[in-house]
Amino acid sequence: MKKENDLVVRKEPQVSKKCPYCYVHIPLKVEICPSCKQKVGMVDRHGMATRRVEWMSYIICFLAWLTLGLYIWFAFF
Numbered sequence: 001m002k003k004e005n006d007l008v009v010r011k012e013p014q015v016s017k018k019c020p021y022c023y024v025h026i027p028l029k030v031e032i033c034p035s036c037k038q039k040v041g042m043v044d045r046h047g048m049a050t051r052r053v054e055w056m057s058y059i060i061c062f063l064a065w066l067t068l069g070l071y072i073w074f075a076f077f
């Protein structure tokens with residue numbers, strides 16, 4: 001019984017996703033949540049929208065610190 005329910009849920013086409021910030025259901029193609037104005041990405045397996053470009057800012061932040069570190073290293077040693 002429970003297995004059948006799972007199958008039905010999985011077969012259902014996803015027409016909406018959930019905002020990861022405010023948990024409001026929004027249409028699949030929406031890129032900015034109409035409720036909290038946050039950028040959201042594609043829908044994942046759980047029907048949640050992914051948070052966008054956060055990894056990109058992490059990389060930029062890391063590179064900035066690396067550049068700063070290299071600069072200090074070259075300047076003082």
Ligand SMILES: [Zn+2]
Binds near residue numbers: 023024033
């Ligand atoms: Zn939202």
